[in-house]
Amino acid sequence: MAGRRVADRIRTEFYRRAGIEDLLSSTASLCITTTGKVITMPFANLKVPADTLTPESKKKLIDAVTDAYATVYGERARATTLVLLEEVPDGGWGVGGNVLTAEMLGRS
Known part of the structure; x- marks a missing residue:
């Protein structure tokens, strides 16, 4: 509680x-x-690798997710759709018990 x-x-x-x-x-x-x-309220929580998106690409992603919700739920959902982008620091990802880094993903 x-x-x-x-x-x-x-x-x-x-x-x-x-x-x-x-x-x-x-x-x-x-x-x-x-x-x-x-x-x-439609709510999307997107986790992305830190420092991989520009302000413009963040806006584009938020717009695309908002558009997707409006397509599914109707235009009435657009005004209340909340999109949260969370940047995960390098080494903050894990799949199958393995820590993923930018180097492992080929971005270093």
């Missing part, structure tokens, strides 16, 4: 800094209230 409260505080601060705190629902995670209805 304490972990949930921490996650709620982090999410609230994220929304506040993004200027969208009015989208927060007090009753459900990643839901908003519009015209008296509670609907689920």
Whole structure:
């Protein structure tokens, strides 16, 4: 339960800094209230190798994911789609118990 409260505080601060705190629902995670209805916000959490995307490529990726959600859920989902890009530092990846590095992936 304490972990949930921490996650709620982090999410609230994220929304506040993004200027969208009015989208927060007090009753459900990643839901908003519009015209008296509670609907689920589309949410994509993309993890990418650190320092591999330019600001322009990040924008392109966010736009593409938002477009994909709008295609599936309809245009009504576009305004509430949240895309979070997390950059994972070199050595922060693992597959099958093996740590992956940029050198192993051929990017060094």
